[in-house]
Structure formats: structure tokens, C-alpha cells
């Protein structure tokens with residue numbers, strides 16, 4: 001038996017204090033294995049486990065995860081419930097916590113009382129350096145905050161130090177998510193277009209920024225760098241490859257906002273840099289912190305944006321014809337499938353940055369071929385029979401892959417645009433695999449090819465007048481779908497807001513009808529009958545419903561911030577019958593609207609369910625008739641881009657959200673032909689790949705390592721428009 005003297009010599013002093021003076025532990029504290037009790041009064045019988053969750057959800061932002069001080073600079077370990085209540089009433093920085101119940105406060109006190117009084121690693125020293133703070137503010141905050149300068153999306157911080165306590169500002173700088181989700185901002189947050197994301201600043205950065213804010217000086221804009229002719233040309237290409245897709249070649253905006261010369265100057269060099277570095281919760285990716293753009297490139301882009309945009313080149317028919325390569329003439333192709341595999345269950349997987357497509361057997365998950373396609377390849381579409389995949393690269397190259405060959409191979413190539421996103425085959429009876437349309441982002445045109453050889457047949461200019469009557473510098477062709485009932489393609493014209501009907505039974509493949517809808521049109525797909533085309537006008541926060549049979553706009557539905565459905569999802573809701581739905585980039589929301597004007601006219605084209613997601617930033621929604629789930633990704637989420645959510649068709653509610661990606665972002669779902677498995681990309685340069693889930697249990701069946709995978713397309717589902 002150790003003697004008292006031995007114990008006194010060997011047990012640390014604090015433990016002796018605890019043993020001698022601590023109040024009796026609560027059952028929960030004992031169960032949790034905590035000793036403790038503090039000088040300010042203990043927990044008063046609260047639940048320290050519940051208290052810990054609350055404390056680590058909000059209080060840590062000011063007081064530190066160890067309650068040792070952080071921005072408040074004083075330990076609160078052992079503080080009792082009475083004192084916490086008094087502080088909430090007395091200290092303005094804590095007033096927002098007045099919603100906490102007495103039980104919750106007792107629980108927090110129980111947790112604080114159970115903490116040992118060791119050293120205080122989170123207590124900060126010094127008060128910040130205003131010079132460093134200014135540099136940090138320019139680099140990280142100016143995208144959203146003015147400092148006595150022209151307005152930005154967030155509040156002007158000129159006098160914020162008079163409105164808020166220093167520890168509140170410092171904590172908000174570092175822990176905005178926790179503070180916002182626990183109502184620390186108070187009222188008025190709704191008036192901002194989006195809320196402050198976590199930009200990974202350190203506690204000392206926050207002290208520096210606070211020291212700078214405390215100077216209350218109007219910020220003077222950093223001049224932009226001067227570009228040499230060579231730098232200008234490089235930066236023009238960089239803009240074209242990284243920015244034009246969302247903001248337009250002439251920067252007038254579409255999926256992203258207008259960033260024309262005038263607006264870019266208003267945002268300024270610092271603000272443009274901060275936005276490119278960190279992105280925005282509105283959907284702009286964090287090109288800087290993700291390592292996609294260097295600091296030099298950011299500085300040059302900020303300068304380039306403040307200059308007038310250069311003229312973009314044309315793409316005449318002669319150039320298109322000159323680009324055409326028929327690698328395997330039709331006569332040299334097999335007459336029957338040269339494989340025993342079920343080629344209709346092949347998946348074409350986009351390896352975006354490698355400019356390749358990998359073809360997989362959807363039954364065995366084996367890779368059967370990998371072919372070169374084009375720069376930053378975007379999507380695949382299947383020919384009507386399914387035999388051919390057409391890949392579209394952002395550089396405007398269309399690549400045709402024959403799936404009947406023993407090893408699928410490229411049989412033809414052609415370039416009809418300098419920049420493109422969409423392509424589709426002819427699907428009407430008698431025209432199967434006969435023609436192909438390529439829609440250009442630039443120049444404003446579409447090109448029709450022979451569907452078996454890609455020989456260019458016609459180039460048609462897109463009208464440049466908007467539904468508002470304005471003449472536009474840029475009108476991009478976005479989504480294209482092929483009708484199974486008529487020899488027509490339905491063509492979204494982004495900036496102008498028209499949905500066009502191209503008749504491929506007529507000579508020259510003319511645009512025979514242009515239906516005014518909403519601006520700016522992006523992606524969309526068919527309803528379950530394939531009569532109605534439902535498309536996102538993502539700058540208007542609306543879905544436009546077009547009756548293709550009648551060549552008319554049925555209506556527009558207000559949904560949420562920047563709807564982005566991909567091709568959408570069709571299913572039968574237990575209450576509302578056939579519905580369709582969209583995800584959103586800018587709202588944490590799946591909007592479900594009635595899509596059965598014949599069977600359920602009272603619900604048709606009205607939002608019947610708004611399903612809340614954990615965060616904004618979704619890109620795609622997808623289902624299959626045999627799946628009980630509607631799946632939605634959260635690829636641009638600022639909180640968790642690795643997860644997807646499953647909405648149960650049976651209840652119309654979220655059943656679960658779960659992480660599928662491990663290396664990168666989870667993006668885009670596609671079911672196999674039978675609807676028994678679903679493929680999702682883990683989008684990362686290294687360590688990512690395709691993840692295949694059981695479509696009922698949603699358990700992982702297998703993972704296939706692949707570089708930078710984004711979209712994937714099942715032959716049967718793509719040729720039959722199953723989604």
C-alpha cells in the first residue's frame with residue numbers, strides 16, 4: 001500500500017487539489033471518465049456530455065476548444081451556471097446566447113466543471129499587427145467586404161469595431177460557420193446574398209485583421225499589374241479555360257455573375273484576387289486555395305478583367321471541314337457487336353484533365369478501353385441506337401467512339417467550335433444514328449454532322465437578340481435534347497433566353513422556332529413523357545417549362561438560388577404523382593415540382609416539396625425508375641463536398657446524407673441499365689475515382705481508382721433519356 005507521504009510526493013499538485021476540494025462528480029461526469037470541478041462553481045448537476053457538444057459547437061469560438069482563453073484571454077474552466085447566465089445577460093458579445101435554456105447552461109457548466117485546470121494552450125498573446133492585418137484583409141476579405149470603399153456583398157467593415165466586441169470580431173473571422181449557425185450574427189443576415197464561409201485563417205491572422213480594422217482607415221485600392229503582350233495572350237487563354245464557361249467570353253455573366261470591365265474595376269484588384277483565391281458560397285470555386293491558379297495568375301487575371309475583352313475568333317465552315325478526320329470509314333466497322341459483353345450497360349467515364357474517356361463494362365466493372373478525346377472533356381452523349389458515344393471537349397472537338405469494336409475505338413473527330421459543352425444525336429424513328437448536333441459556346445453557332453462519319457453538313461448562326469430585345473455580344477448554346485416524337489433537337493440559348501427548335505428533317509437543319517423563356521438558360525432534361533423540356537434559367541432562379549409539341553412556354557417556376565438539375569430527375573411521388581426536381585448551386589435545396597399535367601393538373605408545374613439539404617452547392621440530381629432513391633450531390637458545398645444525399649421517393653424527405661468521396665469532391669451520379677447500381681465520381685487529381693454503390697442499400701460495392709473523373713454515362717440510360 002502506498003503511504004500518504006508517497007502519494008503527496010508523486011501525485012501532481014492539481015490532482016491533489018481536485019481530490020481534496022472538488023465537489024462530488026455527477027454520474028455522467030464519472031461515466032465520461034472526467035475528474036474536475038473548478039474554482040467558480042461546477043456544473044450544478046448538468047450533463048457534461050450534452051454540455052461538451054454545446055460548448056464545442058459555439059463557445060469554443062471565443063473561449064477556445066480547451067476553455068483556456070483564446071480570444072477572451074481568460075480561462076473559464078469551472079465556471080458555474082449562474083455566472084454563465086449573468087455573462088450572457090451582461091456582456092453584449094454574449095447576448096445572442098440568451099436563447100440557451102437553463103438546462104443547456106447547466107450542461108455547459110457541468111462540462112466546464114469537469115475540465116482539468118491545466119495550462120492554457122489556446123490563450124493568445126499580443127494584440128495583432130495592423131500592417132499584417134491590412135495585407136491579410138486585402139488578400140482574404142475584400143471579395144466580400146468594403147472598408148469605406150464601393151459596396152461589396154457583405155457588410156462594410158469601416159466601423160465594425162464600434163459595433164462589435166473585439167473577441168466577437170476575432171472569433172467571427174476564424175469561425176464564421178459555427179457563429180452563424182448559432183445565431184451570433186443576430187438579425188439582418190438574411191439580407192446578404194450569401195454568408196461568410198470559413199477561409200482558414202489562423203487565430204493570429206484574426207488578431208492582425210482586427211488591429212487593421214481598429215484603425216478605421218478607408219482602404220486604398222491596389223493598382224493592377226501591367227501586362228506585357230505575351231502575358232495578356234496567356235491570361236486571355238487562362239480566362240478562356242477557367243472563367244469563360246461561367247462568366248462568358250465577353251464577361252457578361254450567365255451561371256456566374258457579370259464581371260465586365262466596369263464591374264471588375266468596381267470590385268478592384270484586391271477584391272477580384274480574394275474571390276479567385278477563396279471562391280464564394282454562391283458557387284465560384286476556390287481556384288487559389290485549391291492550387292488551380294497561382295498568385296501570379298490571380299494578379300494577371302485581376303488586371304486582365306479590368307481591361308476591355310479582346311475580340312474572339314470565328315469558326316467558319318471551311319475550318320470545320322478542314323478539322324474533320326474520318327479514322328475508320330463505315331465500311332470498315334463491324335456489322336455486329338464484336339464482344340460478348342452487354343455493351344448497352346457500358347459506362348463512359350470522363351477523365352476530365354487527362355482529356356480521355358474510359359469505357360467500363362457496367363456488369364463486371366472492368367475497364368475495356370481508354371481513348372483520347374479533347375481538352376477538358378465535358379460530357380458524353382449516346383447515339384440513338386447506343387452504338388456510338390459522342391464526347392465533347394471544351395475545345396470544341398467532337399470525338400466518336402464505336403462500342404461495337406472488340407475494343408471500343410475512336411472512328412471520327414471534328415471541331416465545330418472554339419468552345420463547346422453540348423452535343424446530341426438524332427433520335428426520331430427513321431433518323432437513328434443519322435445526324436449529330438454540336439452546340440457552341442463560341443462562336444454563337446451550331447453545327448450539324450453526319451451521325452456515322454462526323455462529316456460537317458451545316459453551320460447555323462444563333463440569333464443575337466435577347467428575349468428583352470437587346471442585341472447581345474455573346475449567345476452560347478447550352479443544353480441540347482433530342483425528341484423521340486419529332487425530327488427535332490431542342491436547343492438552349494443561354495444569354496438570349498430562347499429555347500430553339502432545330503428541324504433536322506429540313507435541308508440546312510434550320511432553327512424553325514425560337515421560344516422566349518427566361519435568362520440565362522443552362523442545363524435541363526425531359527419530363528417522364530418527353531413532351532416537356534424543363535430547363536434551368538439559373539440567373540433568374542427559375543425552371544422554365546417548354547411544351548415542345550406546342551412550341552410554347554408553359555410557365556416558369558421560381559425555385560431557389562441558381563437551379564442546376566443536370567438533366568433532372570423524374571419519379572412518382574406518393575402524394576403528387578409524377579414530379580421532376582432540380583438541385584441548386586446557391587441554395588441548400590431540392591425543389592420538387594409537379595410534372596403531370598394530364599394526371600395531376602392541380603399540382604402541375606408548382607413546387608410541391610422543398611427539401612432542405614445540409615448546404616448549398618449541388619450540381620446534379622439523378623434517379624432511375626428501379627431505384628427507391630433520388631440522389632443529389634453537393635460538389636460545391638463549402639462545408640462538405642464529399643457527401644451526397646438520398647431523398648426517399650416513398651416519403652419525399654431526405655433519408656440520409658453520407659460521405660462517398662474520400663480524396664476529392666463527390667460529383668454526378670449515374671445508374672446502371674438495370675438501376676441496381678449507381679456510380680459516383682470522387683473528383684480528385686490523385687486518389688479519386690469511381691465509387692459504385694448498391695442502388696438499394698447505398699453501400700459501397702467497389703471503388704475504381706481513376707484520375708480526375710467527373711461525368712459518367714451509361715449507354716442505355718443516355719440513349720433512352722432515363723433519369
Ligand code: DHE
Pocket residue numbers: 242243244245246255352377378379421422423477478479480481522523524566567619620667668710711712
Ligand atoms: Fe457542365 C452538363 C455547362 C462546369 C460536368 N454542363 C452541362 C450542360 C451544360 C454545361 C450546358 C448541359 C449539356 C446538355 O445536356 O446538353 N458546365 C457547363 C458550364 O458552362 C460550366 C458551368 C463551366 C465550364 O467552364 O464548363 C460547367 N460541368 C462543369 C464542371 O465543372 C463539371 C462538374 C465537371 C467538368 O466537366 O469539368 C461539369 N456538366 C457536367 C456533367 C454534365 C454537364 C457531368 C452532364 C450531366 C448529365 O447527367 O447529363
